[in-house]
Amino acid sequence: MSQSNDFTPAAGRFLPTSAYDRLLAVLTREARWRSELLESLAPRNGERILDVGCGTGSFAILVKQAAPYAEVVGIDPDEHARCIAKAKAAAAGIEIEWMSGFARDAANFGQFDKVVSSLVFHQVPVAEKQAGLAAMFAAAKQGGRIIVADYARQNSWLMRQAFKIVQSADGRTNTQPNADGFLEAELARIGGVSVTAEWSLDTPTGTISIFSLLKE
Numbered sequence: 001m002s003q004s005n006d007f008t009p010a011a012g013r014f015l016p017t018s019a020y021d022r023l024l025a026v027l028t029r030e031a032r033w034r035s036e037l038l039e040s041l042a043p044r045n046g047e048r049i050l051d052v053g054c055g056t057g058s059f060a061i062l063v064k065q066a067a068p069y070a071e072v073v074g075i076d077p078d079e080h081a082r083c084i085a086k087a088k089a090a091a092a093g094i095e096i097e098w099m100s101g102f103a104r105d106a107a108n109f110g111q112f113d114k115v116v117s118s119l120v121f122h123q124v125p126v127a128e129k130q131a132g133l134a135a136m137f138a139a140a141k142q143g144g145r146i147i148v149a150d151y152a153r154q155n156s157w158l159m160r161q162a163f164k165i166v167q168s169a170d171g172r173t174n175t176q177p178n179a180d181g182f183l184e185a186e187l188a189r190i191g192g193v194s195v196t197a198e199w200s201l202d203t204p205t206g207t208i209s210i211f212s213l214l215k216e
């Protein structure tokens with residue numbers, strides 16, 4: 001498997017990462033899916049929680065605010081995104097560990113009660129989708145949970161058209177496998193169980209789904 005250090009940044013290939021938070025709010029019905037993701041993660045004080053591809057930190061910050069005595073670690077390969085995340089956490093007065101890393105590195109940061117990722121896997125190469133999901137599974141403790149929110153299979157004609165906005169920003173090669181159902185198939189392969197979205201939301205840029213897997 002290739003171990004490229006290239007990555008697609010948060011706002012895609014053509015726009016600066018500084019524009020990401022504003023774009024996301026408008027283009028993904030962000031408040032709706034983030035609150036559902038938080039409910040699915042159900043963070044508890046005392047837990048160790050890893051956010052893979054944490055980007056500008058919005059979700060990790062919500063997690064820490066919901067469970068102030070949880071240990072929250074965010075990893076992302078993009079230094080600029082991590083700087084924005086760090087500034088946002090400092091402004092909110094909370095402490096999160098922001099580390100440099102790819103999804104495939106997830107298991108190098110120890111063992112976690114919950115490992116989460118949002119809007120990352122649609123924009124990474126297939127080899128990284130496989131290695132990253134496997135590393136998230138490896139980073140979860142026995143009995144721990146892996147939760148992924150992302151653009152996965154796009155079921156309707158309308159959502160396939162809407163997803164073309166994401167495909168033009170992030171490239172078709174990495175995004176099309178998600179639209180064709182790669183994410184659910186790979187999670188099922190890794191977990192050894194059948195996996196369907198526990199929740200889905202149609203947005204102006206395609207359907208965003210949440211998947212939850214228990215490590216038994």
Ligand SMILES: C[S@@+](CC[C@H](N)C(=O)[O-])C[C@H]1O[C@@H](n2cnc3c(N)ncnc32)[C@H](O)[C@@H]1O
Nearest residue numbers: 007010053054055078081102103118119120124
């Ligand atoms: C669309 S942003 C999502 C950020 C954040 N999770 C959120 O919910 O707003 C995708 C993030 O994935 C990061 N990324 C890209 N390739 C990655 C990889 N192979 N492993 C981990 N993160 C990656 C990017 O740097 C970017 O910050």
